[in-house]
Amino acid sequence: MNLPSILSLRNILVAAAALAALYLCLVAYRSGGGLVALALLVVTCLGFFIYLNPRAESYRYLFPGLLAFALFVIFPIVLVVYISLTQYSSNHLLSLSDVLLRFKAEVTFSGSDSFNFWLYRQADGKFILALKNEKKPADRFVSEPIDLVPGQDGTFSEGPYRLSKVSPSQQISGEVLDAARVARERLYQPLRNVPFQLPGDILVGKTDLEHFVPQKRVWKTNPDGSLTNQIDGSVIRPDFRAGRFLDQNGEQIGPGFRSFAGLDNYVEIITNPRIQAPFFRIFLWTLGFSICSVLGTFAAGISLAVILEWRELKFKKLYRTLLILPYAVPGILSLLILRGLFNQEFGAVNDVLKAVLGFAPAWETDPWAARAMILLVNVWLGYPYMMLICTGMLQSIPSTIYESAAIEGSNPVLNFFYLTLPLVLPPLFPVLVASFAFSFNNFALIYLLTAGAPRMLGGGIAGETDILVTYTYNLAFRDAGANYGLASAIATLLFFIVGTLSWINLRFTLKRYARG
Amino acid sequence: MLPRQRLLLKKVIAHSVLIASCALILIPFAMVVLASFRKGNFPPSTLWLNPDQWTLDHWKYVLGIPYRELLNAATGETKLVNPTVAPMRWFLNSLVVSSIASFGIILLSGTAAYAFARMKFRFRSQILTGLLVLQMFPQILTLTAYYRILNYIGEHIPWLGLNTYAGLILIYLSGISINIWMIKGYFDTISPSMEDSARIDGASRFQAFIRILLPMSAPIFAVVFILSFISMISEYPTASVVLQESANRTLAVGAYSLLDEHEKLWGHFSALAVLSGVPITIMFLLCQRFIIGGLTSGGAKE
Incomplete structure (x- = not known):
C-alpha cells in the first residue's frame, strides 16, 4: 500500500468521524455519565465495524433503524422491567446514599458560642468566609476560597470546609460583603446547609441571617452500616429488602429508599387484597373490552364490505368514501368529538334518545353505560380499517362459488355464513389477533374518553372503565401514593400477555406465509 | 315474490343500511362544523342554528385574530380577546x-x-x-x-x-x-x-x-x-x-x-x-x- 492511498478522502473522513465520536464519548464521561460514555463507545465501535467491514453489509441497512429502536423501545423496556424489581414509590423516592446524606445533614446546635460572618469576594469570583466570635473578638477564622452559586441551595454533600484561625489584625483580601449584602446578592442560600469545620473538628453552620453557631451531628455512622443517634443513643439499621431504616422496635425512621425487592411487587399484585381485587376486575374488563372491540369492528366492517361488493349497487364509490371517514379524520379529533356527543346533560346522543325512546343513559356516571359508550366509540373509530381489509379479502374470492350457490337456491344470508365467512376468517385471523392486542393496550382511548371514570367503589384509584394500561398509569403517576415499582410490575405482566399473544400470532402467520 | 321484486327489496335494504351508516358517520362531523360557528361554547349537539346564533368568534380565536367577546347582553359590555397562542x-x-x-x-x-x-x-x-x-x-x-x-x-x-x-x-x-x-x-x-x-x-x-x-x-x-x-x-x-x-x-x-x-x-x-x-x-x-x-x-x- 502506498502513501497516497492511506491518505485517501475516505480514510480522512473516517478518521475525522472517529475523532468526533471519541470526543463525544469523552464529553459524556467527563459529565459524570460513565455508563452513558461506555454505551456511546460501544455504539460507535459497532457503527465503525459495520460500515467499514464488507462482511457486515446487511447490517448497514439495519443500523440506523435498530439504533433508534434500541434507544427508545428496548432501553425503556429494560429500565421498566428493572424498576419492577425494586421498591420505588413516593415513599421510596430517594436512593440509599441520598437518605444517608439526609441523616448526615441532621444537626443539633451545641455550645453557647455564636459567630458573626463576612464573605470576601476574590478576583476570580470565589469567596472566602470569615467568622468572628461575638463574645471573644480575638477568635477569628477564615476559609479557603470556595465556589458559591447565587440562589442555589448548598448541600451537605459538599464540604465540610475547614476554617483556620487567623490573628485579629490580619487583613483578608477581596471585596467585603456583610450579612445584609450576602442576603441581597442571594448568597445566603448557597451557604445554607453547607458545613464548615473549626480547628478541633467542631462543625459550624448557619442558624439565621447573621450568625453561625457550633453544631453537632445527630447520627453517627457505624462500620456495620447502622446509625447511632448521639442524643438518645438509639441505633437504626437499614432493611435493604423493605427499603427503609428501622429502629430496635421495628419502627421506620426517616424517609424510605429505593431498594432491590426481587419479585415482591409481583407477589403483591397477587396477594395484597387492596390491589388484587381491583386488578382482577380490571383485567376482566380489559379482556371484555378487547374482545368486544374486535368483534364489533369486525362485524360492522365485514357487513359493510359485503354490501359494498355487490355489483349491481349504485353510488358504491361515494358510500365507501364516506364510510372510511373515521379512518381519515385524525383519531384524536373524532374521539373528542364523540365524547362531546355522549355528554350526559347536553350531548346530542341523549337529546335523540330522550326524544325517541324517552330515556337517557348516564354515560358518565353509570359503569355499564360508560362501558357501552367506550365500545360504541371504539367500533365507530375502528370499523373502517376492518372494512378496508375485508374488501381486499372479498375481492380475492372467486365469484363462481356464489353462482353455483345461487343455482342450489341459496340466499344472501346463507351465502354470508356458509361461504364468505369460512373463506375470509382464516386469513383474517392474524389481523383480528393484532387488533385484539392493540385494544388491550389502547391507553389514549380510555384516558381521553373517560379517564377511567366512574370510580370503582372500594377500588382505591381504580375506575370502573379503567383498562390495565390506564390503571397502571394511575398507579405510577396520578396518586399521592404513586407506586412506580408496582406499576412497572403490572406493565411487565401486561407485556407478557400481549407479547406472547403477538409472538404466537406471528409464528402462525409466518408458517402460513412459508407454506404459500 | 317475483325475482324483480326480490332484487328491488334487496336494493332498498342495502341502500338503507348504507345510508343509515353514513348518517351515523356524517352527523357528528356536521354537528362539529355547526358548533364551530355557534355563539357560546356548546358541545356539538345540533344540526340547525338560528340566524342569531351564528358567530365567527371561534374561528377568529383559532386563527389568532383579536375579537370582542360580549360579556353581558343587557349592558352591551364586551371584552377584547386576543389569544397569546393561536391554536x-x-x-x-x-x-x-x-x-x-x-x-x-x-x-x-x-x-x-x-x-x-x-x-x-x-x-x-x-x-x-x-x-x-x-x-x-x-x-x-x-x-x-x-x-x-x-x-x-x-x-x-x-x-x-x-x-x-x-x-x-x-x-x-x-x-x-x-x-x-x-x-x-x-x-x-x-x-x-x-x-x-x-x-x-x-x-x-x-x-x-x-x-x-x-x-x-x-x-x-x-x-x-x-x-x-x-x-x-x-x-x-x-x-x-x-x-x-x-x-x-x-x-x-x-x-x-x-x-x-x-x-x-x-x-x-x-x-x-x-x-x-x-x-x-x-x-x-x-x-x-x-x-x-x-x-x-x-x-x-x-
Whole structure:
C-alpha cells in the first residue's frame, strides 16, 4: 500500500468521524455519565465495524433503524422491567446514599458560642468566609476560597470546609460583603446547609441571617452500616429488602429508599387484597373490552364490505368514501368529538334518545353505560380499517362459488355464513389477533374518553372503565401514593400477555406465509 | 315474490343500511362544523342554528385574530380577546413534526426492510419478530424513560432535549416495526431479477436499491408516510410529556387542552378540529387508492 492511498478522502473522513465520536464519548464521561460514555463507545465501535467491514453489509441497512429502536423501545423496556424489581414509590423516592446524606445533614446546635460572618469576594469570583466570635473578638477564622452559586441551595454533600484561625489584625483580601449584602446578592442560600469545620473538628453552620453557631451531628455512622443517634443513643439499621431504616422496635425512621425487592411487587399484585381485587376486575374488563372491540369492528366492517361488493349497487364509490371517514379524520379529533356527543346533560346522543325512546343513559356516571359508550366509540373509530381489509379479502374470492350457490337456491344470508365467512376468517385471523392486542393496550382511548371514570367503589384509584394500561398509569403517576415499582410490575405482566399473544400470532402467520 | 321484486327489496335494504351508516358517520362531523360557528361554547349537539346564533368568534380565536367577546347582553359590555397562542399554531407544529418524523420513518424502515427482504444474515427472522413483539410493551410506562433520555441529551445538546420538536421526532423515529413489516411485505412481492441484472452490469447493491427497487416501491412509501403521519398527528401521551410549553404543543395536546380546563371550550375546539381535520382528511381521501392497496398487500396499521 502506498502513501497516497492511506491518505485517501475516505480514510480522512473516517478518521475525522472517529475523532468526533471519541470526543463525544469523552464529553459524556467527563459529565459524570460513565455508563452513558461506555454505551456511546460501544455504539460507535459497532457503527465503525459495520460500515467499514464488507462482511457486515446487511447490517448497514439495519443500523440506523435498530439504533433508534434500541434507544427508545428496548432501553425503556429494560429500565421498566428493572424498576419492577425494586421498591420505588413516593415513599421510596430517594436512593440509599441520598437518605444517608439526609441523616448526615441532621444537626443539633451545641455550645453557647455564636459567630458573626463576612464573605470576601476574590478576583476570580470565589469567596472566602470569615467568622468572628461575638463574645471573644480575638477568635477569628477564615476559609479557603470556595465556589458559591447565587440562589442555589448548598448541600451537605459538599464540604465540610475547614476554617483556620487567623490573628485579629490580619487583613483578608477581596471585596467585603456583610450579612445584609450576602442576603441581597442571594448568597445566603448557597451557604445554607453547607458545613464548615473549626480547628478541633467542631462543625459550624448557619442558624439565621447573621450568625453561625457550633453544631453537632445527630447520627453517627457505624462500620456495620447502622446509625447511632448521639442524643438518645438509639441505633437504626437499614432493611435493604423493605427499603427503609428501622429502629430496635421495628419502627421506620426517616424517609424510605429505593431498594432491590426481587419479585415482591409481583407477589403483591397477587396477594395484597387492596390491589388484587381491583386488578382482577380490571383485567376482566380489559379482556371484555378487547374482545368486544374486535368483534364489533369486525362485524360492522365485514357487513359493510359485503354490501359494498355487490355489483349491481349504485353510488358504491361515494358510500365507501364516506364510510372510511373515521379512518381519515385524525383519531384524536373524532374521539373528542364523540365524547362531546355522549355528554350526559347536553350531548346530542341523549337529546335523540330522550326524544325517541324517552330515556337517557348516564354515560358518565353509570359503569355499564360508560362501558357501552367506550365500545360504541371504539367500533365507530375502528370499523373502517376492518372494512378496508375485508374488501381486499372479498375481492380475492372467486365469484363462481356464489353462482353455483345461487343455482342450489341459496340466499344472501346463507351465502354470508356458509361461504364468505369460512373463506375470509382464516386469513383474517392474524389481523383480528393484532387488533385484539392493540385494544388491550389502547391507553389514549380510555384516558381521553373517560379517564377511567366512574370510580370503582372500594377500588382505591381504580375506575370502573379503567383498562390495565390506564390503571397502571394511575398507579405510577396520578396518586399521592404513586407506586412506580408496582406499576412497572403490572406493565411487565401486561407485556407478557400481549407479547406472547403477538409472538404466537406471528409464528402462525409466518408458517402460513412459508407454506404459500 | 317475483325475482324483480326480490332484487328491488334487496336494493332498498342495502341502500338503507348504507345510508343509515353514513348518517351515523356524517352527523357528528356536521354537528362539529355547526358548533364551530355557534355563539357560546356548546358541545356539538345540533344540526340547525338560528340566524342569531351564528358567530365567527371561534374561528377568529383559532386563527389568532383579536375579537370582542360580549360579556353581558343587557349592558352591551364586551371584552377584547386576543389569544397569546393561536391554536392554529398547534396544527402547524403538528404538520412540521409529523412530516419530518414520517419522512425519517420512511428512511429508517425502508433501508431496514430492504435488508430483511433481500439479504441473508444471522438472526434475521428473530430480529424481525422481536421488532414487532417488543413494540407491544405498554408505552405509557416507558414515558418516564423518554423523559430521562431527552433530559440527559438536552443537557449536552440543547436543541435535541425536552421541549424541542427534534426530541419528539427522535422518539417518533423509533416506531418503525410495523412499517418495516409493511415495506418488507411489498418488497417481497417484487421479483429481485431486475436488481440482480443491474448488479451483473456493475451496479453496487446500494445503487440497485436506490435506482431500481425504490422507484418501483413508491406506492408503499406513500402508504407508510400517510399512515404514520396520521398516527403521529393523533399521538397524545408522548407529545404531552415532551412538549410542555403552550406555544409548542402539537394538535393532539392542544386540542385536548381546550377541553381539559374547567371551562370546556367546545366552540374553540370545534373550529380547530374543522380547520385541521379537513386538510388531513382530504389528503387521506386523495391517496385512498394507495392506502387500500397497501393495507391489503402489506400488513396492518395499528
